[in-house]
Amino acid sequence: xxxxxxxxxxxxxxxxxxxxxxxxxxxxxxxxxxxxxxxxxxxxxxxxxxxxxxxxxxxxxxxxxxxxxxxxxxxxxxxxxxxxxxxxxxxxxxxxxxxxxxxxxxxxxxxxxxxxxxxxxxxxxxxxxxxxxxxxxxxxxxxxxxxxxxxxxxxxxxxxxxxxxxxxxxxxxxxxxxxxxxxxxxxxxxxxxxxxxxxxxxxxxxxxxxxxxxxxxxxxxxxxxxxxxxxxxxxxxxxxxxxxxxxxxxxxxxxxxxxxxxxxxxxxxxxxxxxxxxxxxxxxxxxxxxxxxxxxxxx
Numbered sequence: 001x002x003x004x005x006x007x008x009x010x011x012x013x014x015x016x017x018x019x020x021x022x023x024x025x026x027x028x029x030x031x032x033x034x035x036x037x038x039x040x041x042x043x044x045x046x047x048x049x050x051x052x053x054x055x056x057x058x059x060x061x062x063x064x065x066x067x068x069x070x071x072x073x074x075x076x077x078x079x080x081x082x083x084x085x086x087x088x089x090x091x092x093x094x095x096x097x098x099x100x101x102x103x104x105x106x107x108x109x110x111x112x113x114x115x116x117x118x119x120x121x122x123x124x125x126x127x128x129x130x131x132x133x134x135x136x137x138x139x140x141x142x143x144x145x146x147x148x149x150x151x152x153x154x155x156x157x158x159x160x161x162x163x164x165x166x167x168x169x170x171x172x173x174x175x176x177x178x179x180x181x182x183x184x185x186x187x188x189x190x191x192x193x194x195x196x197x198x199x200x201x202x203x204x205x206x207x208x209x210x211x212x213x214x215x216x217x218x219x220x221x222x223x224x225x226x227x228x229x230x231x232x233x234x235x236x237x238x239x240x241x242x243x244x245x246x247x248x249x250x251x252x253x254x255x256x257x258x259x260x261x262x263x264x265x266x267x268x269x270x271x272x273x274x275x276x277x278x279x280x281x282x283x284x285x286x287x288x289x290x291x292x293x294x295x296x297x298x299x
Contacts, residue, residue, distance in 0.1 A: 025099050025229070025236035030073040037062055038084040038092060038101035038228070044198040045104040045122065045225065049267055054081055057260040061121055061244065062102035062227065064252065068243040090114055093228055100240065101228035108223075109291045116233070117226040118240045119287040121253070123279035123295075126155055126220040129185060129193040129200040129213055136192060138217050139164040146171045148190035150181045155194040158221045178203060185213070194220065201261075201274040210273075222279055222295040241287070248284045 029035045040046040045058040063079075070077050082098050089105060092098040093115050106124070107117040130136040136145070139162060149155045151174045159165055173190050175181030182203040184190040193200065197215060204213045227244075229237060247253050254276075259265075261274040279295075 023230070023233050025233050026069070026073055026239065028096070029069065029077060029099060030075065033075065034078040034080055035066060035069065036080045036082050036097065036099045037066070038089055038098035038103060039081050040085075040103035041083055043104040044196075044202055044272075046102055048083075052081065055266065057256055058102045058104065058121065058227065060256050060259070061247065061253070062100060064247055065100065065227070065240055065243040068246070069239060072239050089228065093230055096230070099229070103228075104225055105228050106223045107226040107289065107291050109293045111228075112291055114231065116229050116231045116237055117289045118229060118237065119244050119289050120224040120226050120283040121244060122225040123277060123283050124223045124225055125197045125277060125279060126158055126195065126223075127197045127200055127215045128159075128217040128220075129182075129195070129204060129215050130191065131185070132212055132214045134191060136216060139220075140168060141217075142170045142192060143168045144170065145191035146173050146189070148173045148175055148181045148184040148193045149195060150175050150178050153195065155196075155220070159194050162218070162220055164218060182207075196223075197277075198261075198272070198274055201272045205270045205272045206268065219279075221292075223292045224283065224290065224295060226289065241289075245287050248287065253284060 039048070039054040039059065041048050043056065046054060046056040048054050066077060066079055082092065084092055084098065084101060084103060089098070089101055089103060090111065093101050104122075105111070105117075107120065111117075128136070128139070128142075136142065139159070147156060147159070147170045149172070156172050173184055175184055178195065178199050181190075181193050181195065185193040186207060193203075200215050204210050204215070207213060227240065229240060257276050261272050261276075264271045
């Protein structure tokens with residue numbers, strides 16, 4: 001009987017420890033000696049090189065964060081990589097499979113009910129890509145034109161909701177993915193391609209003649225992109241935030257921007273050529289975890 005009671009007590013202690021670690025990521029990774037990073041297979045900020053290798057702007061930021069976390073827990077941590085998708089990234093953070101998600105997730109009010117976000121590291125802007133000789137420079141110039149976007153995205157809806165689009169009548173054409181949408185523009189079947197600025201810039205960089213295209217017009221929407229972590233874990237959030245703030249202060253984020261957006265990158269050795277936006281500069285100058293709804297309210 002005593003053995004049973006002792007066994008039950010040990011199990012209760014173990015369960016209690018596991019419960020405590022569920023909302024104490026620092027304790028969890030210290031005990032495990034490892035941290036699981038959520039990575040994307042193909043995103044502008046995190047992508048695979050194949051063979052279990054990952055890279056990208058957010059990947060490098062997270063590598064620096066993990067170095068700082070090692071100092072916080074006082075030991076070397078093994079980094080395990082867990083590929084995530086748009087559909088499963090939030091559940092995998094919630095259930096503890098992923099400790100820190102370093103993909104390209106928009107911080108919005110709905111998601112903040114389920115997870116937490118570190119301070120913003122990248123501010124995405126939805127823009128318009130056109131052929132350089134098109135004469136299109138603003139939303140009003142799309143009147144009577146054909147506009148391409150990607151199935152399953154909200155870019156054209158965002159365009160239609162823009163106050164400057166009032167009275168502008170255009171035809172919509174959908175590509176099955178971003179490459180297909182850009183091909184619609186490249187082949188002349190569409191006059192413009194509306195999408196996230198980084199995606200437009202990346203596709204232009206990969207084009208046969210990048211100089212044939214340009215990004216124009218008003219910013220259609222602004223979305224803060226941030227590293228995602230579990231909710232209700234203030235100690236871990238502070239550690240992650242402090243690392244990002246230190247990287248901003250030291251100029252490391254500026255260096256990483258130059259590396260990933262202004263220099264040739266693997267695997268194709270193409271240069272995206274995306275300048276640091278005023279919105280991202282402002283997010284770095286005033287670190288915060290505000291959702292995209294706050295950005296929209298300012299417009």
